[in-house]
Amino acid sequence: MAIKGEWINFGDHKGYFAIPEKAETPISCIIVIQEAWGVNEHIEDVTRRFAAAGYAALAPDLYAVGGTRPAALSEQRIEKAIQFMRKIPSAVWVDTAARAAEIAKLPETEGKEISETFGHLFHGPGKSLEYIPLLKNAVHHLRTVQPETREQKVGCVGFCMGGGLSALLACEEPEISCAAVFYGNTPPADKISSIRCPVIAFYGANDQRANTGIPVFEEAMSRAGKSYEHHIYEGAYHSFFNDDGQAYNVRAVRDSFARLLTFFSKTL
Secondary structure: OOEEEEEEEEOOEEEEEEEEOOOOOOOOEEEEEOOOOOOOHHHHHHHHHHHHOOOEEEEEOOOOEOOEOOHHHOHHHHHHHHHHHHHOOHHHHOOHHHHHHHHOOOOHHHHHHHHHHHHHHOOOHHHHHHHHHHHHHHHHHHHHOOOOOOOOOEEEEEEOHHHHHHHHHHHHOOOEEEEEEEOOOOOOHHHHOOOOOOEEEEEEOOOHHHHOOHHHHHHHHHHOOOOEEEEEEOOOOOOOOOOOOOOOOHHHHHHHHHHHHHHHHHHO
16 A cells, blocks of 8 residues: 655644555544654654554654754664663663663763763653643644544554553543553543543553553543453563564564554544
8 A cells, every 4th residue: 555654744843644645535543652762763664554554644743842853852862872772681771770870881972962862751750741732732733734634533542651641642632532552651540530532552461660550540441431441461571562672572563453453443
């Protein structure tokens, strides 16, 4: 299938937009919410996968303020941070002190840049709320401005940081028709009752940090009478969907993507 992929502007923001070239439009759309690494080649590829499945898809660049990223979050700087992470033990990734010790072994300029980039990337869950207005603007743009998606249903899916944001967007945006979460943080319990749409979530069994929030999410959704289902994959780790990463798990990807497309077929 021929896919058209391009960067578009919406308001003061930009995002990567993909759509089947021969689709009769307008058609429903999926907002693809990035990992901490930004809208990189992997996220662009995932966005095109949804277009190949018959949807329009938009991956907003959460780091582009006024359309431009700060230097610490440039593609080149983030790629250097990724390469550094791949050279150190995975147990060190989430240990701030241990990570700082590894960074201290680098040449001064390189270490300073990577430390600055990490400071922007791993900011704690409170920062996530700051991205919600941008994502709401993306929903509004797709629903009211973008010709290929105007007045159509909009769903969302996110990965890692984006998984938590996908759930938060469902809490904050009533025009979202469905939300999918890949190993993201669970929203605050007092916000979950605001969710109006069905939610599906996917987790790796070996990802205890993300998995601790599952019972809270499940109980709150059940208590509020909301549609929620989750799937946990044995042998899979955090970021199992990222085929550029070390945790890629093809069996978990194959099953979760099939379930996700079925979910979108029913809700969009």
